[in-house]
Amino acid sequence: MMNIVKVLVTFTVLSVTLQLAFVAGTNYTVGAPGGWDLNTNYTKWVSTITFYPGDNLIFSYATTHDVWEVKESDYQTCTKGSAIKQYTGGNNVIALTEAGSRYFYCSITGHCGQGMKLQVSVVTKDSSSPPSPPSGNSPPSPPKNDAAALNGIGTRLAIALVLGEMLMFFV
Numbered sequence: 001m002m003n004i005v006k007v008l009v010t011f012t013v014l015s016v017t018l019q020l021a022f023v024a025g026t027n028y029t030v031g032a033p034g035g036w037d038l039n040t041n042y043t044k045w046v047s048t049i050t051f052y053p054g055d056n057l058i059f060s061y062a063t064t065h066d067v068w069e070v071k072e073s074d075y076q077t078c079t080k081g082s083a084i085k086q087y088t089g090g091n092n093v094i095a096l097t098e099a100g101s102r103y104f105y106c107s108i109t110g111h112c113g114q115g116m117k118l119q120v121s122v123v124t125k126d127s128s129s130p131p132s133p134p135s136g137n138s139p140p141s142p143p144k145n146d147a148a149a150l151n152g153i154g155t156r157l158a159i160a161l162v163l164g165e166m167l168m169f170f171v
């Protein structure tokens with residue numbers, strides 16, 4: 001009787017852990033390793049990543065900066081119009097919940113013009129067409145991105161399996 005309970009508990013925990021391993025998105029620290037500052041090329045940073053729904057952007061920055069999510073026209077022209085959402089404080093987690101483009105800049109005067117702006121294209125996982133790169137010059141690098149994504153899933157799967165086995169042993 002006790003054994004059945006053990007097995008049930010183990011399988012429930014393992015299945016939840018596995019689901020988390022596959023469903024949980026990836027956290028990307030914007031501009032890593034530099035962060036959100038005046039010295040990072042965000043066009044370049046963003047071009048190495050494919051964003052999927054469920055991923056998070058983590059803005060980490062000195063409080064002399066801020067983060068505004070804005071509409072595309074304001075992003076393109078660095079116009080300080082009305083923000084979709086404003087963030088301050090130096091550490092913000094912004095969820096990328098669905099496919100589409102998102103636009104961010106620092107609202108401090110001059111900073112957007114100096115390059116402190118970020119456009120993110122979120123694509124669905126089964127999407128056959130890759131996201132168009134922000135600049136027409138550099139070709140996209142899907143093999144690298146896919147490898148990175150697989151790597152992330154592989155790592156999480158491995159962690160989930162190890163956790164599951166440990167539980168199987170100890171419960």
Ligand SMILES: *[C@@H]1O[C@H](CO)[C@@H](O)[C@H](O)[C@H]1NC(C)=O
Nearest residue numbers: 024025026027028056058093
């Ligand atoms: C991403 O960051 C959030 C907020 O800090 C945290 O709750 C979550 O566990 C992180 N997810 C991953 C996959 O690291």
Ligand SMILES: *[C@@H]1O[C@H](CO)[C@@H](O)[C@H](O)[C@H]1NC(C)=O
Nearest residue numbers: 041042043044115135137138
């Ligand atoms: C940022 O990087 C992109 C892509 O690598 C490049 O085309 C662009 O010239 C860079 N911008 C600056 C200001 O260096």
Ligand SMILES: [Cu+2]
Nearest residue numbers: 065106108111
């Ligand atoms: Cu700034």
